[in-house]
Amino acid sequence: MENQKSNSSLKAIIVVLAILLAGSLVYMYKMSSDAKSTETLLVKDKESAMNDLAALKTKLDAAIAENTSVSDELIAEREKVVKLMAELEKSKGDIASLKKYQSQYNTLNAKFNALAKENGLLKDQNSLLTSKNDSISLALGEAKKFNDTLVIQNENLAKTVEKASKLTVMNLRTEAIKEKSSGKQVVTERARRADKLKVCFAIAQNEVAKSGNKLYYVQIIDSKNNVLGEKKTEAFGDMSLTYSFTTTVAYENKAVDVCEFLDGNGVDFEKGVYYVNIFDKGTLVSKTSFTLK
Known part of the structure; x- marks a missing residue:
């Protein structure tokens, strides 16, 4: 009788341990899956951040190539972007680092947009000045043509008078x-x-x-x-x-x-x-x- 009770208790303990082991395995599997998902997401976020910085660098290079009055400021911003890309490349890509780089990217992108707007205004002003200069040049050209015509007419008139003044x-x-x-x-x-x-x-x-x-x-x-x-x-x-x-x-x-x-x-x-x-x-x-x- 006692042996039967002892066997029943042992079976119960084994069942409990089995349940606990199964639960532990499920928990460990879930944790492992979550970790892999998180790692994959962080890698994607890091790649996305790197792509954003690369795109910003490309826009800065294009703006610098226009050689405008804000080129020096644009060059300084490009150096910041290049430095940030190097730091991001070496980072482990943890959440805290990505947030820091995303914040710095937002700051740099905002500065670029401000410089691009300023550069656009300067280009518009230059275009206006160029248009005015072209108009002035055209007017001067027309005036020169008119003056040249008068000079030719005067020369022809002088030749005519000289010819007419010859005695026959x-x-x-x-x-x-x-x-x-x-x-x-x-x-x-x-x-x-x-x-x-x-x-x-x-x-x-x-x-x-x-x-x-x-x-x-x-x-x-x-x-x-x-x-x-x-x-x-x-x-x-x-x-x-x-x-x-x-x-x-x-x-x-x-x-x-x-x-x-x-x-x-x-x-x-x-x-x-x-x-x-x-x-x-x-x-x-x-x-x-x-x-x-």
């Missing part, structure tokens, strides 16, 4: 003259009878030209290519002119006729073609030819 020498004619003892002059075509050459020309009326004395150089070349008369030489820049004589005309803006004589000085004129040229300084203004037989 016309009706150039030359005759061989035989002067009789009575003083009467007779036109001849015979070289041996000629005593002198008469050169006449006219200057046209020109109200634009400047009035006053006008000097002309007369060049007469005989059939043997000799310059007759004074044979003096005058230089005009790179050009030199050998002339027969000069004539000074008092010009008063009205048409005027001019006649001059070249004496043979007792020397017979050569037979052949003669060339007569009128020069205004170094510019040929009229020419003709005639023949003596």
